[in-house]
Amino acid sequence: MNAHPYRWSIVGIGALMTCVALGAMFSLAIFLEPLSRDTGWSRAGVSVAMTINFLVMGAGAFGWGALSDRYGTRIVVSIGAVLLGLALVLASRAQSLLQFQLVYGVLVGLAASTFFAPMIALTTAWFDTQRSLAVSLVSAGMGVAPMTISPFARWLITAYDWRTAMFVIGIVAWVLLIPAAMFVRQPPATAAHAPASGPALDGPISSLAEALRSRQFIVLSLVFFLCCAAHSGPIFHMVSYAMSCGIAPMAAVSIYSVEGLAGLGGRLLLGVAGDRYGAKRVLIIGLLVQALAIGSYPFVRELGEFYFMAVIFGTAYGGVMPLYAVLARDYFSQSIMGTVFGAATMLSSLGMSAGPVVGGWIFDSFGGYSWLFFASLGLALGAMAIAFAFPRALQPQLQPA
DSSP states (O other): OTTOTHHHHHHHHHHHHHHHHHHHHHTHHHHHHHHHHHHOOOHHHHHHHHHHHHHHHHHHHHHHHHHHHHHOHHHHHHHHHHHHHHHHHHHTTOOSHHHHHHIIIIIIHHHHTTTHHHHHHHHHHHOSSSHHHHHHHHHHHHHHHHHHHHHHHHHHHHHSOHHHHHHHHHHHHHHHHHHHHTTOOOOOHHHHTSOOSSOBTTOOBOOHHHHHHSHHHHHHHHHHHHHHHHHHHHHHHHHHHHHHTTOOHHHHHHHHHHHHHHHHHHHHHHHHHHHHHOHHHHHHHHHHHHHHHHHHGGGOOSHHHHHHHHHHHHHHHHHHHHHHHHHHHHHBOGGGHHHHHHHHHHHHHHHHHHHHHHHHHHHHHHSSSHHHHHHHHHHHHHHHHHHTTSOOBOOOOOOOO
16 A cells, blocks of 8 residues: 555645645735725734634534545545635625624635545555655645745735635635545555554554543643644734734735745655654654744844744744644544544644634734734643653554555
């Protein structure tokens, strides 16, 4: 199965899907300022849509993950492809803040959740070796998004308006994702049930009830939650923060793009390192670097400083994200991987949901973002501390041909 050529096609399809789906979702950060200016809606009010988005995405990740375990990933991502385009088209027509919050928050969140956890879980099923690298490449779609979807959104907003931009992105989502979903395939049956390459202690857990009560899952979920809670606010409000420091709008978006490029490199770097040195060790180092980067942002003012920090921050938060799936596959059987990783993703989405609205409230209340970065620093350090509690996985063993 390791030599099966189609496994790299799954990686490419997964990377495309995460790029378009999560890029479209996170593009709300690009829409935040022009949308607020055009409609008169507060930044906190618009940011609530993103908070709802993460909450719905979290619940959806668990549900879609369970459905992908039972019915296969293709049907799940096909539904998501149709729903994502519809959600963006409808959100572009919203006439009130409440309508925008509900349409963008609920529908985009529900659609985006069909791609990440199911495709990551499917990728782990296709790979017995090079698993960290493969999962990192699928997740790399999130890193490509700020270099593609975000500048595209900014260009459309500048050339037309935010409504046209969001409508066009919805159409593009249909054009790219619906055909891609047709090429998603399950791995050979023997591969889907093969032992994990790095079983935890007595072997991977195959009972869902036991898995959700296990120390492995509790630690995984807590670290994932705190990590995402730490970086969600800084990521979402980075463009607005840079503009508040006097950076021009397109230059501010370019900072976001540099973060994405660094995140892409971080996924590859930490993915390879995870295969070589172990996912737990690399995760802890990445979480430490993320914390130090977040704590430095209140002292950043110039464009060059923003670029420098974007490289460090993007490498760290982008690089650690795929490692959660690798650790989950070390601990849990592939037969429940979609449900278990979907549950962990649900909790991480709860963490992600806090950053946008809290950051918007901090800006509206204090006229700046310093307190957002200090609070995020505390959360990032908490994630790193808890990561030491991950149980040790046995060394990978060679599987029979």
